[in-house]
Amino acid sequence: MTPSALLAATASALALALAFAAPASAAGTARIGLQQEPTVLDPTADATASIDGMLAQNVFESLTTVNEAGEVLPNLAERWEIADDGLTYTFHLVEGASFHDGTAFDAQDVKFSFDRAMAEDSVNPSKSIWAPIASVEVLDPATVRLTLTRKDAFLLFNLAQGDASILAPESADRAKTEPVGTGPFRFVSWTRGDRLVLAKNADWRDAEAVSLDRVEFRFIADPASGAAALMADELDAFPGFGAPEMLPQFEADPRFAVTVGSTEGEVILAMNNARAPFDDPRVRQAVNHAIDRDAIIDGAMYGRAAPIGSFYPPHGPAYLDLTGTWPHDVEKARALFEAAGVAGREMTLRVPPFAYATRSAEIIQAQLAAAGVDAKVETVEWGFWIGEVYKNRNYDMTIIAHTSPNDMGNFARGKDYFYGYQDDAYDALWAAIETEADAQARAELQREAQRFLAEAAVHAFLFQLPKLSVVKAGLEGFWASSPVIFQPLAGVRWAD
Amino acid sequence: MSRPPANLLLGGALVALAALAALVSLVWTPFPHAALDVANKFAPPSAEHWLGTDQLGRDLVSQLMVGAANSLAVALAAVALGGGLGTALGLAASAMGGWVEDLAMRICDLGFAFPALLFAIMLAAAFGPSLANAALAIAFINVPVFARVARGAANQVWVREFVLAGRAAGRSRLALTLDHIVPNVAAAVIVQATIEFAVAILAEAALSYLGLGAQPPSPSWGRMLAEAQTLLWIEPMLAIWPGLAIVVTVLGFGLMGDGLRDLADPRLVRER
Numbered sequence: 001m002t003p004s005a006l007l008a009a010t011a012s013a014l015a016l017a018l019a020f021a022a023p024a025s026a027a028g029t030a031r032i033g034l035q036q037e038p039t040v041l042d043p044t045a046d047a048t049a050s051i052d053g054m055l056a057q058n059v060f061e062s063l064t065t066v067n068e069a070g071e072v073l074p075n076l077a078e079r080w081e082i083a084d085d086g087l088t089y090t091f092h093l094v095e096g097a098s099f100h101d102g103t104a105f106d107a108q109d110v111k112f113s114f115d116r117a118m119a120e121d122s123v124n125p126s127k128s129i130w131a132p133i134a135s136v137e138v139l140d141p142a143t144v145r146l147t148l149t150r151k152d153a154f155l156l157f158n159l160a161q162g163d164a165s166i167l168a169p170e171s172a173d174r175a176k177t178e179p180v181g182t183g184p185f186r187f188v189s190w191t192r193g194d195r196l197v198l199a200k201n202a203d204w205r206d207a208e209a210v211s212l213d214r215v216e217f218r219f220i221a222d223p224a225s226g227a228a229a230l231m232a233d234e235l236d237a238f239p240g241f242g243a244p245e246m247l248p249q250f251e252a253d254p255r256f257a258v259t260v261g262s263t264e265g266e267v268i269l270a271m272n273n274a275r276a277p278f279d280d281p282r283v284r285q286a287v288n289h290a291i292d293r294d295a296i297i298d299g300a301m302y303g304r305a306a307p308i309g310s311f312y313p314p315h316g317p318a319y320l321d322l323t324g325t326w327p328h329d330v331e332k333a334r335a336l337f338e339a340a341g342v343a344g345r346e347m348t349l350r351v352p353p354f355a356y357a358t359r360s361a362e363i364i365q366a367q368l369a370a371a372g373v374d375a376k377v378e379t380v381e382w383g384f385w386i387g388e389v390y391k392n393r394n395y396d397m398t399i400i401a402h403t404s405p406n407d408m409g410n411f412a413r414g415k416d417y418f419y420g421y422q423d424d425a426y427d428a429l430w431a432a433i434e435t436e437a438d439a440q441a442r443a444e445l446q447r448e449a450q451r452f453l454a455e456a457a458v459h460a461f462l463f464q465l466p467k468l469s470v471v472k473a474g475l476e477g478f479w480a481s482s483p484v485i486f487q488p489l490a491g492v493r494w495a496d
Numbered sequence: 497m498s499r500p501p502a503n504l505l506l507g508g509a510l511v512a513l514a515a516l517a518a519l520v521s522l523v524w525t526p527f528p529h530a531a532l533d534v535a536n537k538f539a540p541p542s543a544e545h546w547l548g549t550d551q552l553g554r555d556l557v558s559q560l561m562v563g564a565a566n567s568l569a570v571a572l573a574a575v576a577l578g579g580g581l582g583t584a585l586g587l588a589a590s591a592m593g594g595w596v597e598d599l600a601m602r603i604c605d606l607g608f609a610f611p612a613l614l615f616a617i618m619l620a621a622a623f624g625p626s627l628a629n630a631a632l633a634i635a636f637i638n639v640p641v642f643a644r645v646a647r648g649a650a651n652q653v654w655v656r657e658f659v660l661a662g663r664a665a666g667r668s669r670l671a672l673t674l675d676h677i678v679p680n681v682a683a684a685v686i687v688q689a690t691i692e693f694a695v696a697i698l699a700e701a702a703l704s705y706l707g708l709g710a711q712p713p714s715p716s717w718g719r720m721l722a723e724a725q726t727l728l729w730i731e732p733m734l735a736i737w738p739g740l741a742i743v744v745t746v747l748g749f750g751l752m753g754d755g756l757r758d759l760a761d762p763r764l765v766r767e768r
Binding site (some may be wrong): 223224227243246248249294295298299318361363365366367369376377379403 | 530531532534535537548551552553707711712722725726727729730741
């Protein structure tokens, strides 16, 4: 073979190889990496964030929706009227919407969904959404009226969330494994431990605007595996990427676009206030003194997160910097631990398998050790976490990001919530926030609540979870920041 | 007696290096291995930190030393436990013969057929991941290996004249096993143990890499590798050092095993 023939043969072999390699990302398909796999798929029955992340406003829809700026927009309700006293909401529903199984959508479905969420035996994860609603009335098939017992400044925003998804009575029982909604995508399949597949709903009322034909969510908890999947062209996007240290690598790679945005996720070192020794405020204060936020953010997040001193996001309008409430002071922490009689005692730090949590845990373990307390780190599966820690409240300490917006009400959920925290003064404060219609006055109350939680040292507040996204160049429409847990995919498209 | 084989010397030296690091770590490390100094992360090698620091500012030499202690302790426990049980099983099978021997060997086949990592994952799920459970899982995979080796070697001894003479003289199988079989299978078992040491160190690294072995803050070469994976672009040396430690130790035990076999098998020595 002459050199030129050899060259030609090599070139054609190379071209062949490229031809086989290229169509890995078929136009119209988006393969999205997710750290967290839920145990069920009904957003109205489980608090797992990734259920909303995948299905809310994609498979399911709500009366309202929220855009990237956090503004409420019409959705299944095309318009609404609010009575002057703020206690009656009349929603006018879109015409001609239908569920993926063919049943028509009308006002009865709204009443069914809301009544189901408000029922005595409801398992809805956000009871606070429903607390102010007294009744749901069907005026006619296209009109629903909500009557409230008190004003609720967040009602329209809350109704956009996955917890307020509209399900049909015909299919709601199966929603845990076979979700049926009215949204732009319909559920195709869920292979546990691997992926969840959605396909475009051609009958959606605005189907022409939807570009993607197929969406595949792949569950990859380990950030190193996620990065490898991106590099190997097995993923098109990882919108909640867990390894900040790898961002420079992706930033330097022209195949990817990297964005660092904000989320509503306050990452906290939660302490079980109902269980000794954390029922003693001195112990919680000691933990707060023992931790060094800067070291945690630097070590676990490579500096890509903002510290928080209370339970409110730094990008919010009412934010108050309270990170100085319990300054890092090992000696003070040690003295408080000794005073409370827990010095040298062993306690567990039971964390979910997400990088932000496991990495922070390792650093916090060392910081607590320096203050004389031996914290044993247990990394547990998500299903175990949601069952044992969240539902059964069987834990000493844990680390979790609370990704719901407007979630200061968590501290008013009483002893049955996994914080094990209850304080009448805070309950009253939260009730005032919820009913205050004036934005200025509400912000002032929210600042007061932030101070309250910081000073009570209910938990150790660590940092605001950033939204680190690695997306293949050419795939557009992902939100850089997340004002809510869901991520609408109707607007995601491949650039031509 | 002639000079010991070169592979035994080299292997012994590498193993001695790892063992020395492990022993010294019990009384002294340059820094406390779990001491964080986040402000000083990714420090380059210096007079203070001989190999630099990791992503949380921990001293790499100290971590490698304690990692050596953990790896060798797990390997020692796993080989002693698995080897002891397996050898006893193999000797008993050989001494009893008949259906007992068949049954024991079929059970060993079952052990071989069972994926070791799967067993370790089950163990971790049931009892929580820890170094002790990792050692148990590795010991479990060692049992059939040693049973096979011990039984094979023992079967060869049972037909030798001096053992037949002992049986003719009416000595019990137990007494014969202790007096004559054990000394004659010891060489084969020791060679196997050395090789299994290498396997155990690799297995411990794999389990820790998967998060089923050493738990933070206890360092392990396997976990150091896992943690260095996302840092390859920033600081590749964090993966190279624990990787090198594993290679050197595994190679050391492998060479030592080969060398011991050469010593134990006179035929091979004559051929040299």
